[in-house]
Each structure stands twice: as structure tokens, then as C-alpha cells.
Amino acid sequence: MNKPVLDIHSIYRVSLLLISGRKLVGGQEETRVDMGLKEEFDEYAVKAKTLPENTTNENKLILYGLFKQATVGQVNTSRPGMFSMTERAKWDAWKGVEGKSKDEAMSDYITKVKQLLEEAAASA
Numbered sequence: 001m002n003k004p005v006l007d008i009h010s011i012y013r014v015s016l017l018l019i020s021g022r023k024l025v026g027g028q029e030e031t032r033v034d035m036g037l038k039e040e041f042d043e044y045a046v047k048a049k050t051l052p053e054n055t056t057n058e059n060k061l062i063l064y065g066l067f068k069q070a071t072v073g074q075v076n077t078s079r080p081g082m083f084s085m086t087e088r089a090k091w092d093a094w095k096g097v098e099g100k101s102k103d104e105a106m107s108d109y110i111t112k113v114k115q116l117l118e119e120a121a122a123s124a
Contacts, residue, residue, distance in 0.1 A: 066112065
């Protein structure tokens with residue numbers, strides 16, 4: 001009996017499809033039409049990693065705060081000290097979206113990533 005052989009490239013491709021919210025139909029990728037908010041959020045979290053290096057720190061912090069609010073919820077740590085400037089800025093960004101529901105934060109995150117991707121495409 002012949003067993004199907006899965007090479008590392010096939011496994012990698014399937015993994016990417018699962019992460020990106022796509023599926024294989026007849027050997028070709030097809031975008032899901034009925035994607036839920038969580039799946040769309042996960043897709044845009046992956047896409048956010050493709051933003052250009054010149055994305056401003058302000059926009060990165062907005063995305064960070066929304067991501068933390070969407071995945072963790074309300075701030076659950078104390079504010080970092082003044083000598084931890086990067087960690088403090090990230091904490092402040094998260095605290096700035098406190099009170100948003102996880103769904104609201106996911107939706108705002110998706111909107112912001114879309115905006116930044118469109119801006120990057122327009123300037124390319």
C-alpha cells in the first residue's frame with residue numbers, strides 16, 4: 001500500500017494556508033468568504049509582519065496596543081519604570097485602548113493594518 005509522501009514544503013504550505021485563512025481547493029488556494037472576526041484578525045496579524053520598515057513608531061504602538069487588548073484584554077501588569085522607555089511606551093499604548101472589548105480591538109486592528117498596507121502600496 002502506497003502512503004502519500006508529505007515533504008517539508010507541503011507541510012509548510014499547508015501551515016501558511018491555515019494561518020492566513022485560506023484553503024486549498026483542487027490544489028489551488030481559495031480565500032474563505034465566511035471568515036469570522038478571529039480568523040480575519042489572525043490573518044491581519046500575519047500581514048502586519050509584512051509592513052515596511054519605515055512604518056512609524058506611533059503606528060507600531062497603535063497596533064501593539066490593539067493587539068494586546070484583542071489577545072489579552074485589559075492591562076494586567078504595572079507600568080514599567082522610566083528607564084525602560086520602549087516597554088513603557090508599549091504599556092502606554094495598551095493602556096490607551098483600555099475599555100475596548102476584544103472584538104472591538106480586533107476590528108480596529110484589522111482596519112489599521114489595512115490602512116497601513118494601502119498606504120505602503122500607494123507609496124511604492
